[in-house]
Amino acid sequence: MFGTTRQRRHMRDRNRQYTERARKASRWGHSLHPGTQIWRWLLRAAVLAGLGVLLLWSRGVALTHLDRQAANSDLPSRTLLDIHQAASALTPDNIEHWILSLSLELQADRLLVPPGGDPRPRPFEIGLGEPALYIAYRLENEGFVTDAELFNLYLRVQFLDRYLEAGNYMLSETMTIPELAEALNAPSYEEELVTLLEGMRMEEFAEVLEANYIIPAREFLDAVRDPRSMEIFDDYDFLADLPTDATLEGYLFPDTYRFPVNADRVETVVAKFLDNFDRRLGERGLTAEPALTPREIVTLASIVEREAVVAEERPLIASVYLNRLSGLCRDEVRGPFLESDPTVQYPLGNAADGWWPSITLDDYDRVQSPYNTFQNQGLPPAPISNPGLSSLDAVRSPASSVYCFFHTTGVDGAHVFAATYAEHQQNTLRYGR
Known part of the structure; x- marks a missing residue:
């Protein structure tokens, strides 16, 4: 994530500029031929073919220049490539970026089409160490984008793929790709890393959560002592044999979690424990070699x-x-x-x-x-x-x-x-x- 206010403002300005360019590109694309999309696809194919040839040629030129520099060539210095020059340098990385940018320009009209019409915000969490492409596919699976590859391409062109920070976000289906990229610039609400140790009882969990300003201890205990009162109870098959008067003692998986500070719903907190319990059990689930329920x-x-x-x-x-x-x-x-x-x-x-x-x-x-x-x-x-x-x-x-x-x-x-x-x-x- 960009670490300063100035850097965040720069990113927002770039997003706005690209959004405007996308709108212009969209109008240009629609004016090419009113009756069919075939012309546009043929043009894109021709451009990409030409770019492929250009890439091979320019990569060879760049590598030749670099090799000659490394060998202390006697060529005049004005003909040699300075690998430390600005972003316009003819380097493989820059050439790749130009290709990606043009590919994105050709799909600019799609950047401004939201995936859905529901404006209600929904939570989305980015875990520690998740790569950008994996995040893009998760966004697609949850209905926030229609094309994970296009979203990832936008991030790469905008140099944002390395700056997505773990955290909780509130997103909606009506957000365009530039809007989504800007929203993922910073978590929507403050979070806290909290460690719950193995062997703790639920009262100890409650005390730790309250001490870290996650949820009041009494509210948490009321929920885990009466788990059927929560809407999420039926989402977990491993709770099927839970007696009607049972608590969630034993099912709150101990681990280190990232919780929203002052969580507005106790289910948000409890679900993290139960999701982790389910995930850690794996396909084997709660089965044992001895005959135990x-x-x-x-x-x-x-x-x-x-x-x-x-x-x-x-x-x-x-x-x-x-x-x-x-x-x-x-x-x-x-x-x-x-x-x-x-x-x-x-x-x-x-x-x-x-x-x-x-x-x-x-x-x-x-x-x-x-x-x-x-x-x-x-x-x-x-x-x-x-x-x-x-x-x-x-x-x-x-x-x-x-x-x-x-x-x-x-x-x-x-x-x-x-x-x-x-x-x-x-x-x-x-x-x-």
């Missing part, structure tokens, strides 16, 4: 996310819980109890004391909650955090093991694993509680 995959992944620190351990931790659920550990554990500390922390969490408070052995029996997996068999009723892709992958493709226990070593979040309760007791004595 999509909801169970997300729930178990949310526990793995809170337990794991070392990335390589996630598939092993997932295997421990799956072994307990399958009955493989029935001789070592009193039943299919997951006995996960984060499931005790979750119901205790609050804004005053922290969302993941420290717990003691007494809390295993003291905390009366359906989330407490020391008291309740199987998985908790819902996810307890929002897992990242590595934890979801760990549940979808867990390690093959006979482990029924794991214990922290106290060093960099690493764990040791045990198949029997006796081995686990030894690890407890070695590494402490």
Whole structure:
């Protein structure tokens, strides 16, 4: 993007000049022959053929001059090409630009034809690092231009293809190509990069979003606690098995996002999380090698996310819980109890004391909650955090093991694993509680 007000003003002036030239070219084109378009296409073909010959000849001349300069030719200096001269220099790049400019002139009448008649603005987002041609095709797919190649050609001729900045824009179908190029010169509204970490719960998401002036925490929580109240709910197939009273805990994908500051609709914010969740799952979706429902995959992944620190351990931790659920550990554990500390922390969490408070052995029996997996068999009723892709992958493709226990070593979040309760007791004595 042009970085100064002066540069932006220069670009707008160039756009206006080109728009006027396009209008003149359009009138010239219509005056050639009132009865048919054949003459215009024949003329264009002839011009382009001649330009092709000119390009080959001029490229050879330019390269010859450059070679002679490089070889310190004895030719008079006035006959040599200065590669640092103005834009009129006979260089391959300039020749290419002249060809592109003429091609654009021949299509000038199309520049002023909007793709549609709906004047209502719609949002359009440019992601970080998106190339101009990719953006042009996305604009075509969303109905903002009718010809992505023509829009990209306009950007190249105007030297704008390198200056499209990531951000949010408000565009309409009634905008012409020059108007669209000018609109994409700067985002329509202020944005903020916000990072949401793996393992955060939805209340923590809400606090981070509010702290960055994206959306009030209460408004965000009201929406994610009652997702069916949002119009976008039915757009996501992975929410099909969501219970009627369920929240979006577990489905708010943790990542770094570019959000509009003071977003006017909470759906705009929530949709970014859900779109990313859907995209990251890929074609495999919420299917796992063990027989788990999509909801169970997300729930178990949310526990793995809170337990794991070392990335390589996630598939092993997932295997421990799956072994307990399958009955493989029935001789070592009193039943299919997951006995996960984060499931005790979750119901205790609050804004005053922290969302993941420290717990003691007494809390295993003291905390009366359906989330407490020391008291309740199987998985908790819902996810307890929002897992990242590595934890979801760990549940979808867990390690093959006979482990029924794991214990922290106290060093960099690493764990040791045990198949029997006796081995686990030894690890407890070695590494402490």
